[in-house]
Structures are given as C-alpha cells and as structure tokens.
Amino acid sequence: MSDATTNATQGHLLGRTQVEDLFIVPAFALVAALIIGTVVMLATGVTLSTIGQSYVALLRGSVGSVNAVSETLTAALPLILAGLGLALGFRAGLFNIGAEGQIIMGGLAAVVAGVALGDLPKVFALPGALAAGALVGAFYASIAGWLKAATGAHEVISTIMLNLISYRLLDYLLRTPLIQKEGRADPISKSVPDAAELPKLLTFIDVNLRLHAGIFLTLVMVFVAYWLLFRSKLGFEFRASGENPIAARVAGMNASLTIVLAMAIAGSLAGLAGANQTLGVLDRATPGFSAGIGFDAIAVALLGRSHPIGVLFAGLLFGALEAGGRQMQVDAGVSIDLIGIIQSLVIVFIAAPLLVKAIFPWGFKRSGTP
Amino acid sequence: MGIMRQKPLLALAVGLLALFGATTSEAFTACQVTDTGGIDDNSFNQTAWKGVLDAQEAFGIEGRFLESQAETDYDANINSLIGGACDVIFTIGFLLGDATEKAARANPDQPFSIVDFAYDPEIPNVLGQVYATDEAAFLAGYLAAGMTETKILGTFGGINIPPVTIFMDGFVRGANHWNAEKGDTVTVLGWDLESREGLFTNNFDNLDDGRAFAQNLYDEGADIVLPVAGPVGLGSATLADELGTEKLKIIGVDADLFFTDSERQHVYLTSIMKRMDSTVAQVIEKTMKGEFAGGLLVGTLENGGVGIAPFHDMDSIVPDDLKAELQALQAGIIDGRISVSD
Numbered sequence: 001m002s003d004a005t006t007n008a009t010q011g012h013l014l015g016r017t018q019v020e021d022l023f024i025v026p027a028f029a030l031v032a033a034l035i036i037g038t039v040v041m042l043a044t045g046v047t048l049s050t051i052g053q054s055y056v057a058l059l060r061g062s063v064g065s066v067n068a069v070s071e072t073l074t075a076a077l078p079l080i081l082a083g084l085g086l087a088l089g090f091r092a093g094l095f096n097i098g099a100e101g102q103i104i105m106g107g108l109a110a111v112v113a114g115v116a117l118g119d120l121p122k123v124f125a126l127p128g129a130l131a132a133g134a135l136v137g138a139f140y141a142s143i144a145g146w147l148k149a150a151t152g153a154h155e156v157i158s159t160i161m162l163n164l165i166s167y168r169l170l171d172y173l174l175r176t177p178l179i180q181k182e183g184r185a186d187p188i189s190k191s192v193p194d195a196a197e198l199p200k201l202l203t204f205i206d207v208n209l210r211l212h213a214g215i216f217l218t219l220v221m222v223f224v225a226y227w228l229l230f231r232s233k234l235g236f237e238f239r240a241s242g243e244n245p246i247a248a249r250v251a252g253m254n255a256s257l258t259i260v261l262a263m264a265i266a267g268s269l270a271g272l273a274g275a276n277q278t279l280g281v282l283d284r285a286t287p288g289f290s291a292g293i294g295f296d297a298i299a300v301a302l303l304g305r306s307h308p309i310g311v312l313f314a315g316l317l318f319g320a321l322e323a324g325g326r327q328m329q330v331d332a333g334v335s336i337d338l339i340g341i342i343q344s345l346v347i348v349f350i351a352a353p354l355l356v357k358a359i360f361p362w363g364f365k366r367s368g369t370p
Numbered sequence: 371m372g373i374m375r376q377k378p379l380l381a382l383a384v385g386l387l388a389l390f391g392a393t394t395s396e397a398f399t400a401c402q403v404t405d406t407g408g409i410d411d412n413s414f415n416q417t418a419w420k421g422v423l424d425a426q427e428a429f430g431i432e433g434r435f436l437e438s439q440a441e442t443d444y445d446a447n448i449n450s451l452i453g454g455a456c457d458v459i460f461t462i463g464f465l466l467g468d469a470t471e472k473a474a475r476a477n478p479d480q481p482f483s484i485v486d487f488a489y490d491p492e493i494p495n496v497l498g499q500v501y502a503t504d505e506a507a508f509l510a511g512y513l514a515a516g517m518t519e520t521k522i523l524g525t526f527g528g529i530n531i532p533p534v535t536i537f538m539d540g541f542v543r544g545a546n547h548w549n550a551e552k553g554d555t556v557t558v559l560g561w562d563l564e565s566r567e568g569l570f571t572n573n574f575d576n577l578d579d580g581r582a583f584a585q586n587l588y589d590e591g592a593d594i595v596l597p598v599a600g601p602v603g604l605g606s607a608t609l610a611d612e613l614g615t616e617k618l619k620i621i622g623v624d625a626d627l628f629f630t631d632s633e634r635q636h637v638y639l640t641s642i643m644k645r646m647d648s649t650v651a652q653v654i655e656k657t658m659k660g661e662f663a664g665g666l667l668v669g670t671l672e673n674g675g676v677g678i679a680p681f682h683d684m685d686s687i688v689p690d691d692l693k694a695e696l697q698a699l700q701a702g703i704i705d706g707r708i709s710v711s712d
Contacts, residue, residue: 061450071446171572185566186464186531207476208449281442284468287529287572288406291440326443326450329436336437 020364021305021353026317028360029349037342046334054332061327062320068327070202070211074281076319077214078103078273082297083315084225085141085269087306091229092262093242098144098159099270100294101166106137106271107278108170110196111189111285112179114278118193125195130217130275137271138264140166145263149256155263163294171287181284189285198280212280221269226308228265238262270294299347318343399432400425400654401456403447405463407574408437412630413600413623414646415462418485421650422460428651429658444469452477458657460485460650464533470496481662483653485646486533494664497653501644501669503533504540505703506676507596508710509696510621510642511544513678514594515556516692517619517639524587525560526569528599535561537598537623537642538568540710547699547708559587571602580605588618594639596621603627610637619684626679641679649675672704 034055041051062072082099089096113132117125144162147153173179174187181190198217202209229235240248241258249255273293278285300318304310325339349356357364400422404415422433434456436447444466451459452473458481461470467487474482474496481495488498514523525541527534538561545558561568569587571579584595584606595610595618597603603623610618611634622631622641629635649667656662669675678696681688702708 067449071450074446186529188468208452208473210445210449277442281445286441288441291442323446326436326446330434330450330455333434336439 018305018307021310023313024364025353025356026303026314026346026350028356029346030317032349032356032359033342033345036345037338040341041334041338050332050334054328054334057327057331058321058324060324060331062324064327066202066205067209068323070209071323071326072316072319073215074210074212074319075322076315077218077280078276078293079297079300079318080218080312080315081214081221081273081276082270082294083300083304083311084221084308085266085273086297086301087304087308087311088225088229088238088269089262089266090301090306091235091242092238092258093245094145094148094155094259094262094266096141096144096159096263096266097156097298098141098162098294099266099273099297100290100292101159101163102137102141102267102270103274103277103290103294104166104170105140105274106133106267107274107289108173108179108189108285109133109136109271110275111192111278114192114196115190118195120195122195125193126198126279129192129196129279130272133271133275133278134268135271137274138268141267141270142260142264145260148263149259167287170285174285174287179285187287192279192283196279197283198276210281214276214280217272217276221272222308222312225269225311229308234261270297273297299343303347303350317346321346397432398429398457398654398658399434399455400458400460400657401451402433402435402460402462403444403451403466404435404437405444405465405574406438406440407463407600409435411574411601412604412627413625414485414644415600416630417625417644418460418462418646418650421647422654424647425651425654429655431654431658438466441465445472448473452480457481458483458654458662460653463487464531481657483650485650486644488666492664492666496664497662497667498665499646499649499653499667499669501646501676502671503536503642503644503676504543504710505671506642506644506678507537507540508544508547508703509678509699510596510640511541511546511558512548512699513544513640513688513692513696514541514596514621515545515548515554516695517688518556518594520591520593521554521556522591523556523558523594523596524584524590524592525558525596525598526571526583526587527561528571528574528602530566530568530570534570534598535566535568537596539563540642541596541621543710543712559590559592571599574600574602576602577605577608580607581609584609584618584620588613593617594619594621596623596642598623600624604631604634607631607634607637610634615684622679628679628682636683638679638682639684640681643677643679645669645675645677670704671700 038051061068063069086096086099110129110133114129117128144155144158147158148155171187174189179189181188198212198214201211237253237258282289300314301311303314321343325336328334329336402419407415409415409419425431426433438444438447448469461484464487470482470484474493478495483497485499488500525538542558542561542563545556549556580597580602587595595606597606607620610620615637619639620637622638624644626641626643627638649669
C-alpha cells in the first residue's frame with residue numbers, strides 16, 4: 001500500500017505493486033473464476049465437452065472477430081466512463097452508489113438536448129447533447145454531495161435513494177409530451193436526430209457493427225481522469241481528503257467543497273456514460289436503459305483499484321465477458337446466468353487479493369517482511 | 371424449469387455442430403431472442419420456444435435461443451444471430467419492436483418473425499404474430515365475475531403497453547358483460563377503461579412485486595386476480611398458494627399456467643392463452659416450404675390462436691350453467707354477435 005501511495009504521490013505511472021494489483025491479481029482471479037465456473041457447470045449437469053465449447057465461445061465472442069471486438073468495446077465504454085467517475089469518488093473517500101441514477105438522468109438529458117439541437121450542424125448538436133448529459137449527471141450527483149457536506153447525510157444512503165427516484169422520474173418523464181415519441185402510448189423517448197448521434201465507426205465493414213465514436217470520448221476521459229487525479233491540485237485534494245480527511249482540513253482544504261466537486265465530477269462522467277448509451281447505442285431512452293451499468297461500474301472501479309488505467313482494463317474485461325457470454329449462449333446453449341456467476345466470482349477474487357496470492361503464490365514478488 | 375432439463379442435450383448438439391465446422395448449416399435453424407423475461411418465464415417466451423421445440427420434433431430442425439437481460443441487449447442479441455446461421459429469427463415481444471425493425475431493414479434477406487407486434491407499414495421480411503387476446507380475456511372476465519364471492523376482481527399489468535392492456539380491457543369488459551346480463555355489481559380493481567390508467571409493476575421480472583400487488587388487491591377485497599406481467603404473476607400465485615384458493619384465485623396469462631407452473635397449479639382458475647407455440651410452429655413450417663412472407667398473422671378464438679384454458683382442479687367448483695354460458699359467449703364472439711371491444 002505504501003509503495004502504491006508513494007508511486008501515486010510521486011506521479012509514477014505504475015510501480016511493481018501496482019502492476020501486481022492491476023494486472024496479475026485480475027489475471028489469476030479470472031483463472032480461478034473460470035475454474036470454479038467449470039465446477040458450477042459440472043454441478044448443473046453440463047458436460048465437459050460443452051464446457052470446453054463454451055469457453056472457446058467466450059473467447060471467440062469477445063475477441064475472435066471484428067464483430068466480437070466491436071461488441072466488447074461497445075459494452076465496455078459506458079462501464080469505463082461511469083467507472084472512472086466512481087474511481088475518482090473512491091479516491092476522495094466517497095462511496096458513491098449513485099452512478100445508475102446519474103446515468104439515467106444524464107442519458108435522458110442527452111436525448112432531450114439532442115432532440116432540441118437536432119437541426120443544428122453536428123459540430124454543435126453532438127457536443128451540446130454530450131455536455132447536457134455531463135451537466136445533468138453532475139447536478140444529480142452533487143445533490144448527494146451537497147447533502148453530505150451540508151448535513152452529514154451519508155452518501156451511500158442518499159445516492160441509493162436518488163437512484164430509486166431516478167427510475168420513477170424516468171418512467172414519468174418518458175410519458176411527458178416533450179419527451180415521449182409521437183404516436184406511442186408506451187414510455188419511450190423521441191429518437192435522437194442524426195446530428196446528435198455518436199457516429200458508428202465501422203459500418204463501412206458491416207452495417208451491423210455497433211462500435212461508435214464514444215470510444216474517443218472514453219479514451220480522452222481516461223486521460224483526463226488520470227491527469228485530474230495525479231497531476232492537478234484538485235486531484236491532490238481529493239486524494240488527501242480520501243486518505244485522511246482531518247489532515248486535509250487542517251492543511252487548509254475546504255472539505256465541503258471537495259465533497260461536492262468530487263461528486264459532481266463523478267456524476268458528470270456517469271452522465272457521459274448515459275449519453276454514450278442513448279446517443280451511441282440505443283438512439284433513444286427507454287425505461288431501464290441504464291441496464292445496471294451503474295452497479296457493474298462499481299465493480300469495474302474496484303477491480304481497477306480506482307486507478308484510471310486499471311478502470312480502462314477492468315471495463316474492457318467486463319465488456320469482453322458480456323460480449324463473450326452472448327456467444328456462449330449461441331454456440332453452447334449455456335445459460336447467461338452462468339456469465340453472471342463468473343463475473344461475480346472474478347470480483348470476489350479481485351476484492352480479496354490475499355486469497356488470490358495464497359492460491360497462486362508464484363505470481364507475486366515475495367513481500368513477507370514489512 | 372422444464373426447459374432447463376433440455377438445455378444440456380440441445381447444447382451438446384449445437385456444440386458438436388460448431389465443433390465439426392460452423393459451416394455445416396444444412397439443417398434448418400430457427401433462432402429466438404427473448405425479452406427480459408427469459409426463456410423459462412412460464413409465459414410467452416417459453417410458449418414461443420415450445421413452438422420451436424415442437425417444430426424440432428416434427429421437422430428435425432435446429433433451434434437456438436438468446437436471452438436478453440436488459441433492453442440494451444436486444445440489438446446486440448439480434449446482431450449475433452445474423453450472418454447466415456439462422457433461417458428465421460423469432461423476436462419475442464413488443465419491446466423488441468424497434469430493434470427488430472432496425473435489424474430487418476439492415477438485413478433485408480434475413481426472415482424475421484416478431485411475436486406480439488405488427489408494423490404499419492409492413493416490412494417485407496418481417497412477419498408479425500398478433501393475438502386477439504381480448505376475445506379470450508373477455509371470457510375470463512365473465513367467468514371471474516360469475517365465480518367471485520366478494521364481487522371484487524383485481525388485475526395489474528407489467529407496463530402500460532397495448533399487448534398488456536388488451537388483456538385488462540377484455541377482462542374488465544367481460545365482467546361488465548356479466549353485470550349487464552345479470553344485473554350484478556362486480557367491480558374490477560386495477561384498470562380503468564376510460565382513463566387508460568391502472569396498476570403496473572413497471573417490470574416483467576420482479577416476483578416480489580407480483581406478490582405485493584396481489585396482496586394489495588386482496589386487502590381491497592379482490593378474491594380473483596389477473597396478473598398480466600409474465601413471470602411477475604408467479605409471485606401472485608405464491609400468495610394465493612399460501613392464503614388458500616378459497617380466499618384468492620389467480621388467472622394465468624399467455625400459457626396454460628396449470629402446466630407451466632406445476633408447483634402452484636391448483637391456484638389457477640384458468641389461463642388466458644395465446645397459442646404462440648402454434649403460430650411459431652406454423653411460421654417455421656411456412657419458411658421451410660419457402661413460403662415465408664412479411665405481413666401479419668392474427669390468432670383469434672376462431673382459429674384457435676387464443677383461448678381460455680380448461681379449469682383442471684377447479685372444474686368441480688365452476689357451476690355447469692356458467693360453463694354453458696361461456697360456451698354460448700364464445701360462439702357469440704366468434705360469429706360476431708357479441709363485441710368484445712365496446
């Protein structure tokens with residue numbers, strides 16, 4: 001830990017301990033999860049040949065073709081964006097459970113802004129819609145930040161409640177004439193006009209490839225989050241508040257402002273994740289369009305050890321599991337629920353690095369002495 | 371969970387096929403994308419899949435399915451079936467309407483058939499399967515009104531969308547028809563014909579909601595409840611099982627739940643059935659003969675595409691003259707003497 005802290009404070013990109021944390025632990029955790037997944041499948045009566053077939057399908061469906069890579073990336077982008085926001089919050093000592101609600105509000109705002117700006121040229125409409133998503137996400141998250149700063153309300157509780165409010169608010173807003181699609185009785189938003197859409201990147205190869213320009217947004221945000229966290233004064237204040245809030249206050253940092261800002265930035269990234277979905281993948285907002293991304297992103301942020309680069313790779317892993325899991329169903333007829341089990345096992349093992357180190361001792365530098 | 375037991379065999383077959391070269395696509399393959407209810411929802415996804423399995427038995431075809439866990443999966447799931455592996459792709463449910471349209475327009479040579487949805491104007495490579503469910507629901511409403519002790523019936527839906535509310539429309543109108551015939555005052559809680567508002571769980575997967583909504587209706591006096599929310603209704607059935615069927619009876623939807631929910635089969639007064647298995651099998655047969663065409667296939671009381679299930683365990687408590695009235699009512703609806711839509 002002290003090694004990691006030193007590296008982080010001195011601005012090294014990655015130290016030995018971090019390499020172990022970010023890559024070796026997840027790799028072994030994945031292996032352990034696949035082994036236990038095999039046991040679970042055997043226990044439910046799946047034959048060995050089908051299990052082998054399904055793991056081949058997992059690989060094929062995640063990286064085995066252009067379409068597979070496109071699907072992996074498409075699934076990974078919102079997880080990375082929301083995960084970055086959560087990672088920033090975790091670094092500042094805020095356990096923000098509210099990404100789901102922030103995704104909903106941000107994604108919906110992006111649709112509304114996209115529809116409103118649809119007649120403008122793309123250079124205005126698309127950035128405008130994205131900015132609306134980020135701003136509304138930031139606003140929604142900063143409610144919880146403000147509640148904590150002003151009243152001491154714990155962010156875990158307030159963000160969970162804000163999630164619940166956002167679900168019903170979405171159901172309600174999707175039925176208002178401003179947002180609801182013309183001629184439809186069910187809750188569904190107007191379609192995002194072309195000008196505000198994140199353009200598909202690979203349709204010249206095959207019209208069914210879904211990868212969109214959100215990938216550039218995501219990569220830029222990984223860099224921005226890294227710079228913010230490790231190179232800026234604000235990021236230093238976030239980390240100082242997270243490590244030791246009392247010391248941070250004594251050192252003259254404004255704790256309340258730090259909390260609200262950290263929540264707002266986390267919310268803006270989650271809002272961008274929502275905008276990424278509505279403008280890039282779905283072209284509209286529907287009930288449940290957030291699809292649990294905000295909760296998966298918590299796992300992604302923890303898995304990535306709250307480090308932007310770690311979040312990037314954790315998001316890619318989750319995206320690969322999602323895309324590959326689909327292929328497992330198609331090729332081997334294995335239940336999608338099993339992918340959920342394997343994902344959860346990966347998280348359990350990564351959350352317990354000591355367990356992974358105990359199972360696979362040869363992968364790690366000996367560090368018995370303090 | 372009947373489907374689960376068939377998975378390993380099917381999986382093995384598909385697995386072997388893939389092992390010995392993915393190009394062995396001589397066998398006709400029917401593929402299905404479920405909505406978020408899942409393949410074993412004891413409801414329309416499962417019934418449609420039964421149509422594929424029936425066709426598998428009858429014509430020796432291959433069947434594959436993909437379950438959707440969230441609305442964001444629809445496009446992705448349909449996409450992963452495109453590319454020549456499937457001779458016809460079934461998408462199950464209204465919620466897949468937009469995703470199916472998008473995929474069908476991008477892949478005009480791929481036959482699609484969507485259950486519970488219709489396009490206006492039609493898309494040449496999509497065959498919509500729709501059901502005049504209100505005809506069967508009308509019978510169920512009349513039956514329930516004749517059976518209730520408390521003179522109060524209850525219903526709730528998954529989402530306020532036409533394929534759900536058509537059940538509730540027919541049910542309420544059937545009960546109203548009873549009132550008009552008998553000068554009775556049976557009321558239906560949970561759906562207002564005029565305002566088009568009512569009780570909705572806003573999901574199709576939370577069994578706890580099914581239990582809670584049925585409990586609320588029971589507390590308000592309802593002794594027969596019609597849940598129109600796929601597997602959510604199983605939660606209501608659990609409540610009826612615990613309370614006892616003399617206090618609360620359930621009317622199933624989509625499939626005959628007496629068979630698909632065998633653990634709680636005694637709580638079902640009847641089920642309002644959409645025979646998706648029969649229409650799906652029909653579409654497969656047509657496609658195999660090369661007669662696939664886009665358009666519309668409507669299931670009615672007349673062609674057996676919809677109907678109410680037998681009373682099974684409850685048969686002895688349904689009075690004979692009520693049974694006779696239902697027979698007459700069904701004949702009246704089929705020949706148009708009785709309208710179910712006003």
